[in-house]
Amino acid sequence: MAKVQGEVIIDLEKCKGCELCIIACPEETLAIANIINKKGYRYAIKAQDNCTGCANCALVCPDAVITVYRKVEKAPKQAV
């Protein structure tokens, strides 16, 4: 099976902490931080390292602060 690795980068200073991305993420990768950014919002952060790069978070992010990467590695064929 192919191995999918994703990564999100959130511009935390621009995040308004609306939490839409957290709900949109099927992997529960994201969570809300306990601290605030310069705007005074508790921003979204990556809580787990299980992102698949599906980009749902970025799609629903109203402020376009999420960048998403997705790397698909074909698994090397193994002898059965």
Added chain:
Amino acid sequence: MSELNEIMNPIKENICLPEFLVYERPDTLTEQEFHYCPGCGHSTVHKLLMEVVSEMGIVGDTIGVAPVGCSVFAYHYLGVDMQQAAHGRACAVATGIKRVMPEKIVFTYQGDGDLAAIGTAETVHAANRGENLLVIFINNGIYGMTSGQMAPTSLEGMVTTTSPYGRDVLTQGYPLKISELLAHLPGVYYVTRQAVNTAGNVRKTKKALQRGLEYQKKNLGFCLVEVVSNCPSNLKMTPLESNEFVANQMIPFYPLGDIKVPEVK
């Protein structure tokens, strides 16, 4: 990159490479941060529209018209040439632009007060003339900029600052389904109603915007993309609750999907 970003965003150098990029902020959005409230659908639609404009490669050919309402500052965010119109007059302004620059792609971006209340005449007549415009209509059922008054699209029984006991249709009129109304006009080519409350709906909205702009490129007539949206601040809800309101209250009354689709030839 700010300090916070540096600390909190350790970049995986093996993944964060240009070839693995699946989503980034479209370069057609300006650097300006959105003034919209957290979770507001306006910014989502701004973003989608600019993604489409960027992907279609029409940045230099697109002229937009901003309304009066929460999105009055749309011209600060959308990185295309823009004009700010008087309240309700976006479709007239857009007509003026399109008529003298028919080779350009012209869109208006309007809320429910601007498009469906004060600007009804301009909207109906631009539609009826079959002006080659894309009209993007954000319907959140409430007045945002003036903080929470009843909109023509407010639902029956909906509590707003000017319908404090809930919208009474007998005295305050019925919620206006402007898309269905316009769909009847022969000059109107494409009418669809979408939403941005879920990732799936966001994808469909983007597709709708793309279709609207493509139809315009072919001068096929008036295209309207209604987007059922939220207004967390004025509904006095969290963004998540407001999206639930959209799903449970708004969408049942304003069903999503294409209302007028061009016949496939």
Added chain:
Amino acid sequence: MLQEAIFSGFGGQGVLTMGMLLGYAGVIEDKEVTWMPSYGPEMRGGTANCIAIVSDSLISSPIISTFDSAVTLNQPSIEKFEYKVKVGGNIFYDSSNTINPPTREDINIYACPVSEEAIKLRNSKVLNMIMLGAFIEVTKVVKMETLLKALEQVLPERYHKLIPLNKQAIEIGMGLVRK
């Protein structure tokens, strides 16, 4: 030369056209001209009138209170304008159907039976052209040939066949006042 005239009558008698033709002809003769209709509800029924001024020099007001000439094609017009004609001026009226003709002694009164003459021509519409003939014969504001040129300008091509009839009408009018 300055001729300040009013043309007046029922709507439909072609009084506005009379003034307008004079204007076109004036321009052809390189004179200064102005034509001012009384328009609006007055145009429908009742009296219609227009002021036409032809001059060798720049015209000041297009609105005037007294006239060098008044062309009156019905009784109400005579009543309205007889006393607005300047001393020594002219009044033209349709003597075929006027009960109370103008009576002033300090102006020239031209009784022109234009309705009768028009009937003789089997075209009641040329009544105004007959009167216009009388008007230019007396006032010498423009030449008859110019008036016919003006007609050519104003009339759409398909009506140019009517120009000889109009010419005839103008000549009859001129004859009415020459006697």
Added chain:
Amino acid sequence: MGDVKFMKGNEALSEAMIRAGCDAYFGYPITPQSEVLEYLAREATKRTGMVVLQAESEVSAINMIYGAAGCGKRVMTTSSSPGISLMQEGLSYIASAELPCLVANINRGGPGLGTIQPAQGDYFQSVKGGGHGDYHLVVLAPCSVQEMVDYVKLGFELADKYRTPVMILADGAIGQMMEKVELFPQMERVVTDYPWATTGRPAGKDRRYITSLHIQPEKMEEINHTLQAKYKVMQETEVRYQALHLDDAEYLMTGFGLAARICIKAMELGRAKGYKIGMIRPQTLFPFPTKIYAEVAPRIKGILDVEMNAGQMIEDVRLSVEGKTRVEFFGRMGGMIPSPDEILENFEKYFIKGS
């Protein structure tokens, strides 16, 4: 020399619009200026490719003008009093956003729906701003069919020069009457590449936007200063008026547009009776020819201001003379036109018999 024709004011205005290389006209029919849209619909598009569109309302028309003017096009609309009232919002936006355009008001009698007869009751709403906020239109007041033509050309020039809306304030009579007119030759429709015009974001450059919204009061004040500075330049350089017999005048008659022309006749009648009457006719109502009134005032016995309204321009005349001479008023309203005799009678009443 251009073509000489015998034309109706409204048609001459329309013909001038075509010949001035106008790119677009948006308008709505209203008496007494409906001939404009009719004439353009018949002539304009087939001759120059000009856009002619009948809007659903004057509100819409003026906003179409805003949109097209924002693309750097030469645009014009026309209407009559009630329609111009509807356009005031748009004009305020256009003035604030500094877009060039030309508007003609074929003034009729008001207030309200009023009459369809000629009047000059829109002086205030034309020269004092009209819509909300501190702004002015350049206001040109033609008194003849010839000036209807000349001011279309001049109006476009001033609009472009100052990036401002310009208004031709005529009246129903000038619109409806026919006169000899010399037309200027057909001008090319020019595409001007204005740096501010929204014609599609130029590659490698920032996007342009046109707006009248500046939420920061400091910024909005700055915009106001810019506008006011522009109006000051206009007051210094763009004043136009016609003066007659100022050298020997003991009295003055004044008025604009049609009223002024009738005054000239009254002045002639008065001079024939031995009254030394002079005449000032402002051709620009904004900027107003204040200086000439101020200059003449100390050496004359009085001014009779004649208007087809209840006395509107008279306020500017009085401000100009600063009490240095008597200023009396005679006017007719609601679509009535003063006659030369009436004007002279009033002149005599105020300055001959009464003095």
